[in-house]
Each structure stands twice: as C-alpha cells, then as structure tokens.
Amino acid sequence: MTYPGAAFPQARPRRLRRTPALRRLVEETRIAPADLILPMFVKEGLTEPRPIDSLPGVVQHSRESLRKAAVEAVRAGVGGLMLFGVPVGRDELGSAGCDPEGVLNVAIRDVVAEVGDATVVMSDLCLDEFTSHGHCGVLAADGGVDNDATLAHYGEIAVAQAAAGAHVLGPSGMMDGQVAAVRRALDAAGFADVSILAYAAKYASAFYGPFRDAVESPLQGDRRTYQQDPANVREALREVALDVAEGADLVMVKPALPYLDVVAAVRQAVDLPVAAYQVSGEYAMIEAAAGKGWLDRDRAILETLTSIRRAGAQNVLTYWAVEAATLLRHRY
Ligand code: PBG
Secondary structure, three states: OOOOOOOOOOOOOOHOOHHHHHHHHHHOOOHHHHEEEEEEEEOOOOOOOOOOOOOOOEEEEEEEHHHHHHHHHHHHOOOEEEEEEEOOOOOOHHHOOOOOOHHHHHHHHHHHHHHHHOEEEEEEEEOOOOOOOOOOOEOOOOOOOOHHHHHHHHHHHHHHHHHHHHOOOEEEOOOOOOOHHHHHHHHHOOOOOOEEEEEEEEOOOOOHHHHHHHHHOOOOOOOOOOOOOOOOHHHHHHHHHHHHHHHHOOEEEEEEEEEEEEHHHHHHHHHOOEEEOOOOOHHHHHHHOOOHOOHHHHHHHHHHHHHHHHHHEEEOOOHHHHHHHHHHHHHH
C-alpha cells in the first residue's frame, strides 16, 4: 500500500497510534506520582483551612489541616512537599523566618512529625513571606534590595529550617551567592546532609499573581532587579552554572510552561536533577478556563505536566500534585 506523495511507502506512523495499548507501548514520556512536588501554604493562627480565591481548590492550611493534607499527599505517592508560611505579623527584616516558633518552622516540625521520611519535606527559603515590604531581601538605605545583607538572613533561616527537620531547602530569592551562603551556614551548623533545591532560573513573571494572594503579599512594585528578564535564556544558564558551582543539589526553572526552552537548555547543561515549578498563574489559567467549560481540565493538567517532563524536568512542583498522582494511577 502506498499513499500519495510518500517518499517511503512503508512509513505509516499512524500504525502505532491505532489503539490505546499501542500508544501506551510507545509513549516516550511518563510521569510518576513520585516526580511531583506539592506546594502547600500554612497560615499562622488559622483554625480552619481557608480557600484562596485566585487558586480554586488550593487553601491556606491551619496547622491541623496541613498535617492531614500531608498524609493524604503521601498516600497518593507524591514525591515531595514544598511548604510556604504565611505569618500574622511582618517586619522590615522578615524576622519570623528564622524564629523557631515562626509559622513555617513550626509547620516543618509538624509535617516531619507526621510523615517522617515517607516523602521529602521541603521548605521555601525566602524573606518575602515575612517582610513588611514584601521583597525577597532586606532593603538598603536607598530602598533597593541589599544582596549581601540578605545572604546573612538566608543563612539564619536555613539553619532554622534544617533544625526544624526539612530535608531540602529551596532558596527562592534570586540573590547572588545565595546557594553558597546557605550551604556554608548549613555546614557550619552541622547540617551537611540537608539538600538545596536552587531556584536557579527564576523569572520576573506575571504568573505569580495568585501566589501573592495565597501568601497575602504586601509587595508594591516588582522584583525585576533580582528575578530574571523573561527575554533571556543564556542568562539562565549562567545562573544555573553559578548555583551548581556553589553547591546546589537540584536546580529549578520557574515558571514552567512559558519557559520550556529554558528547561530543555538547563537539562542539557547540567547533570543534576532538574525541577520546574508550574506556578500559581499556570494553575489558575487552566482552572479558570475549565470552570467556564472552555477546555477539558484533566486532559489539560496531564498535557501540561507531560510537556514539562518532556522538556527535561524530572520533577514538577504543581498545585495539582495529589490530583495528578491519582489521575496517573488510573492511567497506567
Ligand atoms: C518567593 C516565591 C514566589 C513564588 C514561589 N516563591 C513568588 C515571587 O517570586 O513573587 C511563586 C510561586 C507561584 O506563583 O506559584 N518566595
């Protein structure tokens, strides 16, 4: 049989698409629940979980609901949890970040007490959730973010989070030298075995909008003096190379879907595990369109996760981690 215009009459790619079983057999990219990391928010003082308008289906947890949700995520086989804290009070220096009784450090202890080593407990290591101005660092006299003064704070927060029991710390502030500063502080405090997931290539993105609602960010202005320009990919490779040299154990690209070329380039450039963060705005876009009946939600979720995986990310941080894990189980 030939078909019109065929240079190779035997080439019929559709043969392998004929049945679901054939398609499954030749599937190049698979995602396992263990590849997925669930970001979770915990708010100080809550007694009940509180929904987040711009992230339908995601909540600010109370201490108790966080523990329950962590157990549920472990049951679903999720590979890791990334914890974010929302404090009641904020100050110029973000001091709640390194207070052992600060909301995030308490949450880390709670979750570790609940799930132990059954999954990987990670914590966001940044100042923005804790500062009254909402920036990821402390401010210099001129109002700009003071890189090196911020590093000292990151070191203290790192030690507090490690002491609380986190397995992996995720410095997300895009300060120069942050991985080295965190590594040095951890090693000096006897936490040489705590890993660093470096937010290596993090862009100044419009897709973080709903996250800022989730953490009730007071930020005015933007983060363009420290997060990357969306136009740049070579710069991402420089950032990643620095983080690797500074001792990162895993590297991350963020956001994910608008930056698949960056994910692919980073995968090519390094041997470390590469993660990508499917951020709040990526989640909200699909939820909003699906809510209007404009696209098939479950298919869209799996398609985006598959694409991020195909581009070269081994791990994906996604607010759908538990649900996607369940969808994936039914699939295979
Ligand atoms: C900063 C931080 C942000 C996100 C994760 N860590 C926000 C920002 O950089 O403004 C965004 C995550 C998301 O949008 O889902 N600590």
